[in-house]
């Protein structure tokens with residue numbers, strides 16, 4: 001679906017969707033627990049649907065109990081083996097794939113994982129190296145990956161600068177096996193707040209992981225822990241709220257409702273980045289902890305007085321698109337002054353953007369949403385190609401855009 005946006009300023013009230021990161025985590029904890037968990041404020045985006053289909057493959061059950069309520073009956077850490085290895089269809093969700101691999105190894109002795117789009121091209125090397133050492137077999141053919149073996153307790157060393165999702169996967173899986181384990185980062189961890197969110201959700205399910213320190217900080221896990229069923233209300237998503245912050249930065253008057261200012265979501269930092277960028281002048285921003293904020297912050301940086309440099313952003317090349325490249329291509333199409341570095345972006349702010357061109361979302365939800373809010377400040381209409389990709393994380397994004405007065409042509413709502 002291609003949509004054309006005729007520029008105007010957005011205004012009104014919006015509640016961002018439920019946090020995708022929290023939803024993945026709480027569904028997995030509920031799936032591993034014995035008994036029934038009631039999860040409130042859950043939205044079924046494509047990524048969340050992928051995680052739900054995977055917990056089905058593990059033997060957990062889920063049922064919708066209303067628009068935003070989900071009941072999950074967990075498998076209690078006990079997998080009922082069938083004739084074949086379980087099949088996990090991860091869609092395009094990196095979180096689902098990286099969280100489920102060690103869980104499947106812990107409870108089911110492995111599994112067959114499939115994915116679409118760019119998913120299977122995204123890095124898995126830290127797991128490949130680690131599992132090779134542990135005698136677990138790893139075999140990828142095209143979009144199908146088969147992992148086979150039993151996850152055992154022990155020491156797991158991981159680089160911290162590829163994806164925090166490898167840590168989360170092991171943090172979920174190692175408590176399920178017998179014996180003490182340690183997860184030791186071999187570099188500085190990027191995306192630490194995602195791990196704080198993981199530890200928070202695990203604690204809610206009665207699973208305690210301690211962070212210890214000798215020469216470096218590491219995670220200490222006592223094995224054979226039972227996950228407990230829980231009632232949980234998912235918070236609104238700060239990473240998605242960031243696009244409405246960008247819309248406000250570009251002249252919108254939107255009241256963003258329902259956010260928890262003390263959330264464990266690291267992307268609540270968008271509020272302070274907003275004020276940093278609102279002051280004229282040159283700024284350097286370290287994005288190593290906030291990869292998902294780069295597209296909305298780049299939209300802000302394109303229209304302001306001063307140059308903004310986004311540093312330590314190499315991880316963005318490994319997302320749904322190569323996001324350093326796709327942010328650059330999209331903003332250039334809109335008329336921004338942006339330069340792509342190996343792991344950085346440099347944006348010289350302008351008074352406004354020209355628009356009038358087509359922007360390819362490259363099947364990346366955050367690029368489509370960035371282009372949509374940037375279109376507000378353009379002089380000419382903007383066409384976004386592949387606009388349906390927002391379904392990955394924010395299925396009613398375009399509805400919200402319209403309710404806020406966005407002038408969109410070509411929209412086909414499901």
Ligand SMILES: O=C(O)C1=C[C@@H](OP(=O)(O)O)[C@@H](O)[C@H](O)C1
Nearest residue numbers: 021163164165191194291292315
């Ligand atoms: O754990 C999570 O929920 C996520 C971690 C981040 O990924 P990386 O740590 O792989 O950069 C982030 O970009 C992704 O959208 C969600």
Ligand SMILES: C=C(OP(=O)(O)O)C(=O)O
Nearest residue numbers: 092093094095096292319
């Ligand atoms: C990168 C993202 O998610 P995932 O890694 O789960 O695919 C995202 O939502 O921007």
